[in-house]
Amino acid sequence: MATSKEVLGPTNSLRPGRPLDQDQLDSLRLDCQDQSPQEINYLCQLTAITHDALLQYYGKYIPCPKTHQEIFDRFIFAHPPVYRAFFDHWISSKITKTTTTHLEPGSKGLMRAFDVPEGHLVIGYIPDVWKELDEAKKIELTRSSGGIKKAKHFVYYLEAVFQIAHETVHLYQDHQALPLWFLECAAYFYTDKIIAKKKWASLKIPSCELPIKFYDFLITKHGAAVHQLCFGSPVTRKKTKKILSEMTPGIQALIFPTMRTEKK
Protein backbone atom coordinates (compact mmCIF):
# COMPACT_ATOMS: atom_id res chain seq x y z
CA MET A 1 0.00 0.00 0.00
CA ALA A 2 1.21 3.46 -0.82
CA THR A 3 2.14 5.71 2.07
CA SER A 4 1.31 9.35 2.52
CA LYS A 5 4.88 10.22 1.54
CA GLU A 6 4.49 8.38 -1.74
CA VAL A 7 1.24 10.19 -2.43
CA LEU A 8 3.15 13.44 -2.21
CA GLY A 9 5.50 12.38 -5.02
CA PRO A 10 3.54 13.07 -8.19
CA THR A 11 1.27 15.69 -6.67
CA ASN A 12 4.22 17.95 -5.92
CA SER A 13 4.81 18.35 -9.61
CA LEU A 14 1.25 19.45 -10.34
CA ARG A 15 0.75 22.95 -11.58
CA PRO A 16 -2.45 24.69 -10.54
CA GLY A 17 -5.00 25.86 -13.05
CA ARG A 18 -5.02 22.95 -15.46
CA PRO A 19 -6.32 19.41 -15.71
CA LEU A 20 -3.93 16.58 -14.99
CA ASP A 21 -2.69 14.98 -18.19
CA GLN A 22 -2.84 11.23 -18.69
CA ASP A 23 0.75 10.65 -17.52
CA GLN A 24 0.16 12.57 -14.30
CA LEU A 25 -3.08 10.70 -13.66
CA ASP A 26 -1.41 7.34 -14.32
CA SER A 27 1.43 8.25 -12.01
CA LEU A 28 -1.02 9.23 -9.28
CA ARG A 29 -2.98 6.06 -9.91
CA LEU A 30 0.15 3.94 -9.44
CA ASP A 31 0.62 5.49 -6.01
CA CYS A 32 -2.99 5.53 -4.86
CA GLN A 33 -4.67 2.52 -6.40
CA ASP A 34 -3.91 -0.95 -5.15
CA GLN A 35 -7.01 -2.93 -6.06
CA SER A 36 -6.67 -6.06 -8.16
CA PRO A 37 -6.99 -5.77 -11.96
CA GLN A 38 -10.32 -7.63 -11.65
CA GLU A 39 -11.65 -5.02 -9.20
CA ILE A 40 -10.51 -2.17 -11.40
CA ASN A 41 -12.05 -3.83 -14.43
CA TYR A 42 -15.33 -4.20 -12.54
CA LEU A 43 -15.33 -0.52 -11.52
CA CYS A 44 -14.53 0.40 -15.13
CA GLN A 45 -17.59 -1.54 -16.29
CA LEU A 46 -19.80 0.11 -13.67
CA THR A 47 -18.53 3.52 -14.74
CA ALA A 48 -19.37 2.75 -18.37
CA ILE A 49 -22.89 1.53 -17.53
CA THR A 50 -23.57 4.52 -15.27
CA HIS A 51 -22.18 7.06 -17.72
CA ASP A 52 -24.10 5.44 -20.54
CA ALA A 53 -27.33 5.88 -18.55
CA LEU A 54 -26.55 9.54 -17.88
CA LEU A 55 -26.00 10.17 -21.61
CA GLN A 56 -29.08 8.17 -22.54
CA TYR A 57 -31.41 10.14 -20.27
CA TYR A 58 -29.80 13.58 -20.15
CA GLY A 59 -27.38 13.59 -23.09
CA LYS A 60 -29.38 16.23 -24.94
CA TYR A 61 -28.41 18.75 -22.27
CA ILE A 62 -24.71 17.82 -22.39
CA PRO A 63 -22.97 19.92 -25.06
CA CYS A 64 -19.65 18.06 -24.92
CA PRO A 65 -20.25 14.41 -24.03
CA LYS A 66 -17.19 12.39 -23.13
CA THR A 67 -16.49 8.74 -23.89
CA HIS A 68 -16.85 6.13 -21.14
CA GLN A 69 -13.07 5.71 -21.16
CA GLU A 70 -12.52 9.45 -20.79
CA ILE A 71 -14.75 9.44 -17.73
CA PHE A 72 -13.13 6.34 -16.21
CA ASP A 73 -9.65 7.81 -16.78
CA ARG A 74 -10.54 10.71 -14.47
CA PHE A 75 -11.36 8.35 -11.57
CA ILE A 76 -8.77 7.21 -9.07
CA PHE A 77 -10.17 4.58 -6.74
CA ALA A 78 -7.91 4.83 -3.73
CA HIS A 79 -8.08 2.85 -0.53
CA PRO A 80 -9.26 4.83 2.54
CA PRO A 81 -5.82 5.48 4.15
CA VAL A 82 -4.44 6.63 0.82
CA TYR A 83 -7.43 8.89 0.19
CA ARG A 84 -7.03 10.42 3.65
CA ALA A 85 -3.34 11.02 3.01
CA PHE A 86 -4.23 12.57 -0.33
CA PHE A 87 -6.76 14.78 1.46
CA ASP A 88 -4.22 15.94 4.04
CA HIS A 89 -1.45 16.64 1.58
CA TRP A 90 -3.17 17.80 -1.57
CA ILE A 91 -6.82 18.61 -1.08
CA SER A 92 -6.04 20.77 1.96
CA SER A 93 -3.67 22.84 -0.16
CA LYS A 94 -6.51 23.55 -2.62
CA ILE A 95 -8.83 24.92 0.03
CA THR A 96 -9.14 28.69 -0.04
CA LYS A 97 -11.23 31.17 1.90
CA THR A 98 -13.99 30.87 -0.69
CA THR A 99 -14.07 27.05 -0.89
CA THR A 100 -17.33 25.70 0.48
CA THR A 101 -18.14 22.28 1.87
CA HIS A 102 -21.19 20.47 3.18
CA LEU A 103 -19.26 17.76 4.99
CA GLU A 104 -19.54 17.46 8.73
CA PRO A 105 -16.73 19.36 10.48
CA GLY A 106 -13.66 17.11 10.57
CA SER A 107 -14.96 14.77 7.88
CA LYS A 108 -12.82 14.14 4.82
CA GLY A 109 -15.65 12.52 2.90
CA LEU A 110 -15.28 9.43 0.73
CA MET A 111 -14.78 10.78 -2.75
CA ARG A 112 -14.12 14.19 -4.10
CA ALA A 113 -14.38 15.59 -7.62
CA PHE A 114 -12.16 18.38 -8.83
CA ASP A 115 -12.99 20.76 -11.63
CA VAL A 116 -10.67 21.36 -14.58
CA PRO A 117 -8.51 24.08 -12.96
CA GLU A 118 -7.94 21.78 -9.96
CA GLY A 119 -6.85 18.79 -12.03
CA HIS A 120 -10.20 17.47 -13.29
CA LEU A 121 -10.28 14.19 -11.44
CA VAL A 122 -12.24 12.21 -8.90
CA ILE A 123 -10.41 10.53 -6.08
CA GLY A 124 -11.82 8.43 -3.28
CA TYR A 125 -13.11 5.02 -2.32
CA ILE A 126 -16.28 2.97 -2.27
CA PRO A 127 -17.20 2.64 1.41
CA ASP A 128 -18.02 -0.67 3.06
CA VAL A 129 -21.75 -0.05 3.57
CA TRP A 130 -22.43 -3.66 4.54
CA LYS A 131 -20.88 -3.27 7.98
CA GLU A 132 -23.12 -0.27 8.66
CA LEU A 133 -26.38 -2.16 7.97
CA ASP A 134 -28.39 -3.42 10.89
CA GLU A 135 -28.65 -7.17 11.46
CA ALA A 136 -32.26 -7.42 10.23
CA LYS A 137 -31.30 -5.80 6.90
CA LYS A 138 -28.29 -8.09 6.53
CA ILE A 139 -30.46 -11.15 7.12
CA GLU A 140 -33.09 -9.92 4.65
CA LEU A 141 -30.49 -9.20 1.95
CA THR A 142 -28.69 -12.51 2.54
CA ARG A 143 -31.97 -14.37 2.09
CA SER A 144 -33.03 -12.46 -1.03
CA SER A 145 -29.57 -12.62 -2.63
CA GLY A 146 -29.01 -16.33 -1.99
CA GLY A 147 -26.10 -16.13 0.42
CA ILE A 148 -24.01 -13.68 2.41
CA LYS A 149 -21.28 -13.38 -0.24
CA LYS A 150 -23.79 -12.43 -2.91
CA ALA A 151 -25.55 -10.04 -0.53
CA LYS A 152 -22.27 -8.27 0.30
CA HIS A 153 -21.46 -7.99 -3.39
CA PHE A 154 -24.92 -6.62 -4.12
CA VAL A 155 -24.54 -3.90 -1.48
CA TYR A 156 -21.07 -3.03 -2.78
CA TYR A 157 -22.48 -2.82 -6.31
CA LEU A 158 -25.31 -0.45 -5.24
CA GLU A 159 -22.95 1.80 -3.34
CA ALA A 160 -20.42 1.84 -6.20
CA VAL A 161 -23.13 2.79 -8.72
CA PHE A 162 -24.31 5.56 -6.39
CA GLN A 163 -20.83 7.00 -5.85
CA ILE A 164 -19.78 6.73 -9.50
CA ALA A 165 -23.00 8.31 -10.83
CA HIS A 166 -22.73 11.20 -8.36
CA GLU A 167 -19.10 11.95 -9.21
CA THR A 168 -19.67 11.50 -12.95
CA VAL A 169 -22.23 14.33 -12.79
CA HIS A 170 -19.64 16.47 -10.98
CA LEU A 171 -17.16 15.82 -13.81
CA TYR A 172 -19.57 17.56 -16.20
CA GLN A 173 -20.19 20.62 -14.02
CA ASP A 174 -18.46 23.98 -13.97
CA HIS A 175 -17.50 24.17 -10.31
CA GLN A 176 -16.23 27.74 -10.65
CA ALA A 177 -19.45 29.13 -12.09
CA LEU A 178 -22.04 27.33 -9.96
CA PRO A 179 -22.55 27.34 -6.19
CA LEU A 180 -21.88 24.15 -4.25
CA TRP A 181 -25.53 23.73 -3.25
CA PHE A 182 -26.52 23.58 -6.94
CA LEU A 183 -23.70 21.18 -7.84
CA GLU A 184 -24.70 18.84 -5.02
CA CYS A 185 -28.47 18.99 -5.50
CA ALA A 186 -27.91 18.18 -9.18
CA ALA A 187 -25.52 15.29 -8.51
CA TYR A 188 -27.97 13.72 -6.05
CA PHE A 189 -30.90 14.29 -8.39
CA TYR A 190 -29.36 12.72 -11.52
CA THR A 191 -27.96 9.82 -9.50
CA ASP A 192 -31.43 9.16 -8.11
CA LYS A 193 -33.00 9.35 -11.58
CA ILE A 194 -30.41 7.03 -13.15
CA ILE A 195 -30.89 4.47 -10.37
CA ALA A 196 -34.70 4.65 -10.73
CA LYS A 197 -34.75 4.55 -14.55
CA LYS A 198 -32.32 1.62 -14.67
CA LYS A 199 -34.44 -0.08 -12.00
CA TRP A 200 -31.35 -0.44 -9.81
CA ALA A 201 -32.20 -0.75 -6.15
CA SER A 202 -31.30 2.20 -3.96
CA LEU A 203 -29.72 2.11 -0.52
CA LYS A 204 -31.84 5.18 0.37
CA ILE A 205 -29.66 7.77 2.00
CA PRO A 206 -31.92 10.14 4.00
CA SER A 207 -29.61 13.14 3.57
CA CYS A 208 -30.17 12.99 -0.22
CA GLU A 209 -33.92 13.43 -0.09
CA LEU A 210 -34.13 17.20 0.41
CA PRO A 211 -31.49 18.10 -2.22
CA ILE A 212 -33.35 15.88 -4.73
CA LYS A 213 -36.70 17.46 -3.89
CA PHE A 214 -35.32 20.97 -4.19
CA TYR A 215 -33.73 20.25 -7.57
CA ASP A 216 -36.98 18.69 -8.71
CA PHE A 217 -38.74 21.90 -7.68
CA LEU A 218 -36.24 23.95 -9.73
CA ILE A 219 -36.98 21.83 -12.82
CA THR A 220 -40.73 22.09 -12.31
CA LYS A 221 -40.47 25.88 -12.05
CA HIS A 222 -37.70 26.68 -14.58
CA GLY A 223 -37.81 23.71 -16.95
CA ALA A 224 -34.96 22.42 -19.11
CA ALA A 225 -32.79 25.46 -18.35
CA VAL A 226 -31.91 23.78 -15.03
CA HIS A 227 -30.45 20.74 -16.84
CA GLN A 228 -28.68 23.06 -19.28
CA LEU A 229 -27.19 25.11 -16.47
CA CYS A 230 -25.92 21.97 -14.77
CA PHE A 231 -24.19 20.46 -17.79
CA GLY A 232 -22.85 23.64 -19.39
CA SER A 233 -25.33 24.31 -22.20
CA PRO A 234 -25.92 28.03 -22.82
CA VAL A 235 -28.38 29.66 -20.42
CA THR A 236 -29.00 33.41 -20.35
CA ARG A 237 -27.59 35.37 -17.45
CA LYS A 238 -31.10 36.45 -16.46
CA LYS A 239 -32.38 32.86 -16.34
CA THR A 240 -29.30 31.67 -14.47
CA LYS A 241 -29.80 34.40 -11.87
CA LYS A 242 -33.47 33.46 -11.49
CA ILE A 243 -32.69 29.77 -10.96
CA LEU A 244 -29.89 30.38 -8.50
CA SER A 245 -31.90 32.97 -6.56
CA GLU A 246 -34.35 30.23 -5.54
CA MET A 247 -31.90 29.13 -2.88
CA THR A 248 -32.33 31.33 0.19
CA PRO A 249 -30.15 31.15 3.31
CA GLY A 250 -33.10 29.58 5.14
CA ILE A 251 -33.60 26.79 2.60
CA GLN A 252 -29.86 26.18 2.44
CA ALA A 253 -29.69 25.82 6.22
CA LEU A 254 -32.48 23.26 6.00
CA ILE A 255 -31.05 21.21 3.12
CA PHE A 256 -27.35 21.52 3.91
CA PRO A 257 -27.09 22.41 7.61
CA THR A 258 -23.32 21.93 7.57
CA MET A 259 -22.66 23.98 4.41
CA ARG A 260 -19.95 26.56 5.13
CA THR A 261 -16.70 27.97 3.85
CA GLU A 262 -13.92 25.48 4.44
CA LYS A 263 -11.28 27.91 5.58
CA LYS A 264 -11.87 30.63 8.12
Ligand SMILES: [Zn+2]
Ligand atom coordinates in the same frame (compact mmCIF):
# COMPACT_ATOMS: atom_id res chain seq x y z
ZN1 LIG B 1 -21.06 15.74 -4.51
